[in-house]
Amino acid sequence: MVKIHERKFVSCDPDKCVGCQICEYACSWTKEKAFNPMKSRIRVVRVNQIANMAVACRLCEEPACIAACPRDALTQSEETGAIIVDKDKCNGCGWCIEACDYGAIMLHPESKIVYVCDLCKDKPDGPQCIKWCPEEALTLVTSDVLAQKARIGAVKKLFQEAKAKK
Amino acid sequence: MYGYAGRVLRVDLTTGKTRVEQLNTEIAKKYVGGIGLGMKLWLDNSQAGVDPFSPDNPLILTLGPISGTMFPTAGNGHAFVSKSPATFGIGEAVAHGTFGAEMKRAGYDAVILTGKSEKPVYLWIDDDSVQLLDASHLMGKSPAETEDAIKDELGDYYIRVASIGLAGEKLSRIACIINEKTRAAGRTGMGAVMGSKNLKAIAVRGTRDIVPAKPDEFMDMVKEFHERMKGPATQKYRTLGTPENVLVHNALHCMPTRNYNNAHFENAEKVSGEVLNEKFVAKIIGCSSCAMRCEHEVIVPEGAYKGTMTRMEYETLWALGPYCGIDKLDAIIKGMELCNYYGMDAISAGVIVGFAMDCYEHGILSKADMGGVEANFGNAEALIQILEKMGKREGIGDVLAEGVRIAGQKIGKGAEKLAQHIKGLEVTGYDLRCLKTAALGFAVSFRGADHNRHGAYAFDVKGKVDRLKAEKGRGRMVRDMEDTYALIDSFIVCKFSRGTYYKEMPDMAKLYSLVTGFDMTPEELKKAGERINTIARVINVREGLGRKDDTLPWKVMNLPIPDDGPVKGAVVTQEELDLLLDDYYTARGWTLEGLPTTEKLKELGMDDALRIVEGKQEA
Incomplete structure (x- = not known):
């Protein structure tokens, strides 16, 4: 089983995200051969004009969605940590949707069973949303790398501010 | 059907009845979509001389054939068309955002709004379900407040809303229709027409798939344009x-x-x-x-x-x-x-x-x-x-x-x-006294003083012509830009992306063909652009506008630029304006009174417009 430290998921940098929904179009096209944000595994949220961010599955350690499923329809990939939906077992009851803190698992409008980011496991070049994002706001990262990036950013800012005050 | 949804929604606000009709594909191909399709639908659904605030003046909302696809900027626009309370000629305004894409996914190419509601209402389009809901509690609210309130009460935060503010409710002739808080279908008072119908907002949720006719080639083109952008x-x-x-x-x-x-x-x-x-x-x-x-x-x-x-x-x-x-x-x-x-x-x-x-x-x-x-x-x-x-x-x-x-x-x-x-x-932010190609573009613009009908200022500002000179040849330049701009607003793509269509007509024709599956040549598309500008002119003729209205603001013709500098003393004289207008009408194949000729209308396949201009051409 891949450890939480090694698990890579699609992360969005809100400073870069402009809310253009290209990730949604790319996802629904890749997965469903249709342009339809309602069928995208990644979803854009615009809280107000300057707060934009795309949200996809975080591949949690001990995922709440799996724990909530009364039919054992959800499992976690040993290889990547992605959530796997057993289409035969899922009946679309929605307990997992309620359990997910990020709104990352959703009910499919047609199949009526849940669906979630699978990191484009069938694509050799990985998640297509990342390939398409024109702002380079999306990355496939581990939480450790995210923390590194945040630290570097914070320190850079501190030094810039210190420099500016001089 | 690809590209087009194939459906037109009719809403009679007087009776509250709604009806879905099939889109006439021949008309769609001829007028493309957006403002082109909107103007054709307006002409066919109105009587000459209708008052802009009359219940009989239809307000038409249109999408383009590219709307809802992933093509960069093309997915997201929508247009409103009606008789303008500002110009009393054809009015139209385009806005972008996400509203247009959502409307397309709801499965419509156009919405024809007629009549007048007794009480304030808003239109709620939830795919096939269409309802008029009470809007009395929304009156006086800003478009942004209206949008939030509608999302709250319908309980879906991905609903897209286009609405009017107090100015529209009070029939201000400069009222616009705003979607997503900051995007406006701004010009020609479309918000006031909406207000005159007691229609506060249009809310939409669409969940249909959008699929282009030729997916693989289409995605290659999307990729190419992502790079160009x-x-x-x-x-x-x-x-x-x-x-x-x-x-x-x-x-x-x-x-x-x-x-x-x-x-x-x-x-x-x-x-x-x-x-x-x-x-x-x-x-x-x-x-x-x-x-x-x-x-x-x-x-x-x-x-x-x-x-x-x-x-x-x-x-x-x-x-x-x-x-x-x-x-x-x-x-x-x-x-x-x-x-x-x-x-x-x-x-x-x-x-x-x-x-x-x-x-x-x-x-x-x-x-x-x-x-x-x-x-x-x-x-x-x-x-x-x-x-x-x-x-x-x-x-x-x-x-x-x-x-x-x-x-x-x-x-x-x-x-x-x-x-x-x-x-x-x-007017808009271009001093027409020292930008004479723009002056012509503004004078003949079918929706009144505006840079967005032609972009002819570019020739002047970029120094491609002597901007202080009124000369023959400008008519053709304005005509060609008008045709392109009309197509941009009919597809609907964003004008800011116009530079990425390196080969203008061939690129646009290719995009149209890949999305709709209808083979469109660059020549046919160019003709469609001409047709859209011509129908706008036909409408304005029917509503009583003509050469006398293709004029310039008083100061542009009477107050020479006083500032010391490169263009001191610049002004547009009547002689210059006449020269430019003659040149433009000739380039268009219109009479010197600015009326499309019978031959021109026949050439463009607009025989149904003949009855409007015939008899007036000689006068």
Whole structure:
């Protein structure tokens, strides 16, 4: 089983995200051969004009969605940590949707069973949303790398501010 | 069917009845979509001479064949078409965002709104379910507040809303229709037509799939255009944005200042795109499917207007700033926010304030007339106060909300000459006295004074022609740009992306063919652009407009540019205008009275329009 430290998921940098929904179009096209944000595994949220961010599955350690499923329809990939939906077992009851803190698992409008980011496991070049994002706001990262990036950013800012005050 | 949804929704607001009809594919191919399709539908669903505020004046909402796809900027636009209460000719306005894509996914190419509701209502389109819901609790709310309230009460936060503010409710002739808080179908008073129907908002949720006819080739083209959008063709929009024009226009002395009293603003440095970006821009965001993003969101960080957040572009900055002699960016931003709050076209609103200030300085309007406002040029507080009065239609604001043409007539005492408009639509930020290709484009624009019908200013500003000269050949240039611009607004793609269509007609024809599956040649497409401009002219002819209306604002023809500099003394004379008009009509294959000829209409396959112009051509 891949450890939480090694698990890579699609992360969005809100400073870069402009809310253009290209990730949604790319996802629904890749997965469903249709342009339809309602069928995208990644979803854009615009809280107000300057707060934009795309949200996809975080591949949690001990995922709440799996724990909530009364039919054992959800499992976690040993290889990547992605959530796997057993289409035969899922009946679309929605307990997992309620359990997910990020709104990352959703009910499919047609199949009526849940669906979630699978990191484009069938694509050799990985998640297509990342390939398409024109702002380079999306990355496939581990939480450790995210923390590194945040630290570097914070320190850079501190030094810039210190420099500016001089 | 690909590209087109194949369905037209009819809503009769008088009876509350709705009906879905099949889209006439032949008409769709001929008029493409967007404003082209909208104008055709308007013509076929209205009577000559209809009052813009009559229940019999249809308001038409259209999408384009590319709407809802992933093509960059193409997925997201929508257009409103109706008879304009400002020009009394054809009115149309396009907006982008996400509303258009959502409407397309709901499965419609057009919505024809007729009649008038007894009580305030909003239209709720939830895929196939169409309802008119009570809107009495939304009256008086801003478009942004209306959007939030509708999302709350319908319980779905991905619903897209286009709505009017108080200005639309009160039939202000400059009222616009706003979607997603900052995107406006701004010009020609479409919001007032919506208000006249007692229709507060259109809310939509669409969940259908959109699939292009030739998916693989289409995706290759999307990829190619994503790359092009990272290049020089869109750089301006991605960096400083359109406010870059402030210093460019000012240096060329082609920025109308203080209601066209000057062509150069001495304090332009204070309101430049550079300062705006440095001090106010908080974020640049993008519309649905856009790979370039342009929408500059500004926040006022300190002072009396601290916390004001809105979108800012050149035209609105110019109108609320230099055109009123105002050099305070925070007040200009506040003014923009107020225009969005009340739902007023900020270009027209700024030009009206500039007009009122000019009247005030000429003693035509007194301080008492202005409700105690000292309306001198440059008074930023006066700008805010006058905008408030216009939004609420209080005091002098009631007259001003009629637009400068009608306000000028009502005020009298020479105010008519201070009203800078064409066909009743207020001017935009290009001094036509020293941009003579643009002057022609503005004069013949079917929706009145506007840069967005032709973009002919580009020839002048970029130095491709002698901008001070009126000469033969400009007619063809304007004609070709008009055809392209009409197609852009019919597809609907974003005008800011126009530079990425390296091979204009071939690129656009390819896009149309890949999405719809209908083979379209560049020549046929060019003809469609011509047809769209021609039907606009046919409509205006039917509504009584003609050569006499293809004219220029009084100051453009009577007040030479006074500023020392490169264009001192520039003005457009009647002789020059006549030369330009003759050249344009000839290039179009129209009579010298500006009427499409029988041969031209037949050539374009517009035989159904013959009855409108025949008999008038010889007169």
